[in-house]
Amino acid sequence: MGRTSDARDRILAAAQSLIESRGYSALGVAEICKAAGVPKGSFYYFFESKEALALAVIDEHWSRQRRDWSAVLDGDGEPLDRLRRLFEITEAAQRAGQQTCGTVSGCLFGNLTLELSNQAETIRVRLQEIFDAQVDMVEAVVAQAGERGEVDVPDTRDAARSLVAQLEGQVLFAKLFNNTGRLDALWANCLALLGARPRQEAPARS
Amino acid sequence: MGRTSDARDRILAAAQSLIESRGYSALGVAEICKAAGVPKGSFYYFFESKEALALAVIDEHWSRQRRDWSAVLDGDGEPLDRLRRLFEITEAAQRAGQQTCGTVSGCLFGNLTLELSNQAETIRVRLQEIFDAQVDMVEAVVAQAGERGEVDVPDTRDAARSLVAQLEGQVLFAKLFNNTGRLDALWANCLALLGARPRQEAPARS
Known part of the structure; x- marks a missing residue:
């Protein structure tokens, strides 16, 4: 699963919660970052795409x-x-x-x-x-x-x-x-x- | 179900096909109109919103x-x-x-x-x-x-x-x-x- 950090965990937790409540397609990276309280640059440091994030959320769950x-x-x-x-x-x-x-x-x-x-x-x-x-x-x-x-x-x-x-x-x-x-x-x-x-x-x- | 026309039927058929292949959230009205071969103005003549279209697709199906x-x-x-x-x-x-x-x-x-x-x-x-x-x-x-x-x-x-x-x-x-x-x-x-x-x-x- 690669590197971990507090920011990565926060992105994963926010993404899972948002995906559960609103589905995957309706979400944008900016919204996930806002919910996680991390800058957008952090997102792309940990995940190369929204799909990569979805896979990480799936694996974590x-x-x-x-x-x-x-x-x-x-x-x-x-x-x-x-x-x-x-x-x-x-x-x-x-x-x-x-x-x-x-x-x-x-x-x-x-x-x-x-x-x-x-x-x-x-x-x-x-x-x-x-x-x-x-x-x-x-x-x-x-x-x-x-x-x-x-x-x-x-x-x-x-x-x-x-x-x-x-x-x-x-x-x-x-x-x-x-x-x-x-x-x-x-x-x-x-x-x-x-x-x-x-x-x-x-x-x-x- | 209100008015019907060839354009309305084409919008409904295109929307059902796109929803079945790609889901609802990922779709935009412009894409539905393009697939149906109707101008965007026609869409809003028949449906007041994308959600209204989804309900019509559901009812039709x-x-x-x-x-x-x-x-x-x-x-x-x-x-x-x-x-x-x-x-x-x-x-x-x-x-x-x-x-x-x-x-x-x-x-x-x-x-x-x-x-x-x-x-x-x-x-x-x-x-x-x-x-x-x-x-x-x-x-x-x-x-x-x-x-x-x-x-x-x-x-x-x-x-x-x-x-x-x-x-x-x-x-x-x-x-x-x-x-x-x-x-x-x-x-x-x-x-x-x-x-x-x-x-x-x-x-x-x-």
């Missing part, structure tokens, strides 16, 4: 999110409990964002996928890598649950992709309706998509 | 899509067959778009939700109405399947929302990976989310 996902998914607990924790931390993060900003800001990667993936090839490739990595992490847990006979899926990769797709879809509606309650369905839907038998939460499907 | 969804979902066939047709026409539409543009353009409403919903309140409200109408249409079919004992869901509204969320999530990934094959999972996932017993496609879950 994924670095934090991967650590959070890993702490939950790579633990020692029961596989399905770990998956449930993933949805809980997702809902908690969206709720925290809503309390800070007044609106649910959604998933930075999903937002940029729909805004930019057909325009900026470097950003598309980075987002593909990140979502593939998310699917890898989820798939490992699905496979562990499969080995224990707790889920019934024909293909663990497809199943993991469907779980991440359901997550992105529900986060989209949480953002549109500014309602984190839309995320309440994630766990039951995860069980359904995995052909899993719910344990305590609901009576077993006959 | 939903008018066509609602007709297509209605033709499939409100028919006389078996409820689950009608739901399956919905996913088939969605995949066909994305494939056709990919053949025309070279890339999967995704769902116009989903794209604008993630790009704009926290910036333009009129657009947010319109998109909420459209997605609520989609959920209404899907819910009616889920309820019919429920009356026949073909699905097992605790709440038809939540189930319909989850189906539309799964659709948006998978379309997001079809766009990111420029691969309509990502939509192949929709039908099996629909059955799983509805607690439905697949008929011919796969062995019944034990």
Whole structure:
């Protein structure tokens, strides 16, 4: 990730906040610098372009999110409990964002996928890598649950992709309706998509 | 929808195509007029602002899509067959778009939700109405399947929302990976989310 400094961190934090609230295309470098409290010359010292900044924001966000996902998914607990924790931390993060900003800001990667993936090839490739990595992490847990006979899926990769797709879809509606309650369905839907038998939460499907 | 003319239709068609390929924020009125082959004065004769144009593009697209969804979902066939047709026409539409543009353009409403919903309140409200109408249409079919004992869901509204969320999530990934094959999972996932017993496609879950 190269050099770091207080100014660089301030630019990254301001850019992430602005991208989350207003999208990428609508932003100008001058506005980002103003929000970060740094002169425009500093910007180009750290980033060669607005696109380079977007990639750095994406990498920074994924670095934090991967650590959070890993702490939950790579633990020692029961596989399905770990998956449930993933949805809980997702809902908690969206709720925290809503309390800070007044609106649910959604998933930075999903937002940029729909805004930019057909325009900026470097950003598309980075987002593909990140979502593939998310699917890898989820798939490992699905496979562990499969080995224990707790889920019934024909293909663990497809199943993991469907779980991440359901997550992105529900986060989209949480953002549109500014309602984190839309995320309440994630766990039951995860069980359904995995052909899993719910344990305590609901009576077993006959 | 007010007055129509050839120029208005050309502006709408150019705007939809540009919004699908580049998003809304990155576009300027001059560029839209150039693509439509109309003078800038014409634009402001028909639309008072770029946001008014976006709303007209959304309404026009939903008018066509609602007709297509209605033709499939409100028919006389078996409820689950009608739901399956919905996913088939969605995949066909994305494939056709990919053949025309070279890339999967995704769902116009989903794209604008993630790009704009926290910036333009009129657009947010319109998109909420459209997605609520989609959920209404899907819910009616889920309820019919429920009356026949073909699905097992605790709440038809939540189930319909989850189906539309799964659709948006998978379309997001079809766009990111420029691969309509990502939509192949929709039908099996629909059955799983509805607690439905697949008929011919796969062995019944034990």
